[in-house]
Amino acid sequence: MNRIFLLLSLFLIVAVAVAYYYLGGFKKAEVKLETTAQPIFVAGRYFEGPANSEAFGDLTREAYQIRTSGKLRGTFGNIFYNDPAKASETAKVFVGLIVDDTVSQALPQGYRYRTFAGGQRVLHAQIEASYLVAPDKLYTGVKDAAKTQGLTLQNVFLERFPTSGPVEVWAAVK
Template structure:
């Protein structure tokens, strides 16, 4: 009986390790100090409250539905106005879709534009990983790079979650 339990435990550990590897869990984020060349337009809705709340989840699902239905073409993205790692109780975030411009598409009801301006110094963090593990890796990379380069983060973050390709975060620095 103990032998069977040991074998099943080992198989479970290997399966979890393989799944974590496939999701990109063993990769590290690449982080570069850059200046944004162009503004980034986000169409969406503002949310303030617990990030674990149902209302925040509803906004995320709404943005996903709008994108998949073709009502608005874009890439899922957020602008956080406070540190996402510490905002579980009081997130300040604009949830929506990153769009190419503000004139070629009609906004869905209740949606507004926000801009992540050009000309900002940012730490640009990228990783080829699933959205399930990417945020933790991206923010860890940003914070360790900021500390290593003695940079001060302004706690404004743009997240981009494309359907294919790398997941990205731009963190504004002073």
Template sequence: MNRIFLILSLFLIVAVGVAYYFVGGFKQAEVKLETTAQPIFLAGSYYEGAGNSEAFGDLTRKAYEIRSSGKLRGTFGNIFYNDPATSSEAAKVFVGLIVDDTVSQQLPAGYRYRVFPAGQRVLHARIEASYLVAPGKLYSGVKDQAKQNSLALQNLYLERFPNTGPVEVWAVVK
């Protein structure tokens, strides 16, 4: 009986390890200090409140629904106006889609534009991983790089979650 539990436990540990590998859990984020060359436009809605609330989840689902239905072409993204690590208590975030420009598409009802301006010094982090593990890897990479290079973060972050390709975060440096 104990042998069966041991074999099942080992199998479960291996299965979890393999799954973690396939979602990119063992990868590290690539982080570079750079200056944004062009503005990045987002279409979406602003949210301020608990990051784990139903209202925040509704805005995220709405952005995915708008993109999936074809009402707006873009890549899912957010602009955090505070540290995302503390956003579960008090998030200040613009939730929506990164779009190519502000004139080629009509905005859905309730959506507005926001711009992540060009010419900002940022730590740009990228990783080929699932959205399930990518944010933790990206933010830890950004914070480690900032600490190693004695850079102060401004608590302004842009997240980009494409369907394919690397997940990215731009963290503005003071």
């Protein structure tokens, strides 16, 4: 009986490790210090409150639905105005879609534009991983790079979650 439980436990551990591997959990984020060439436009809505709240989830689902319905062309993205690691307490985030410009598409009702400024120094992190594990890897990479390079984060972060390709974070630095 104990052998069955041992074998079942080992099988479960291996299955979880394989799933984590396929999600990209063992990869490290690639982080570079850059200067943004041009502004990045995000169309969406502002949210302030706990990141695990229903309202935050509703905004995320709304942005996903707007993109999939074709009402607005873009890539899912957020601008955090505080440390996302502390967002479970109070997130200050603009949730929406990263768009090419502010004139070629009509905004859905209630949506506004926000800009992640061009010409600013940022730590740009990217990783080929699932959105389930990527944020933790990206933010850990950004914080480690900032510490290593003696940079101070400004607590303004742009996240980009494309349907294919690497997940990215730009973190403004002083």
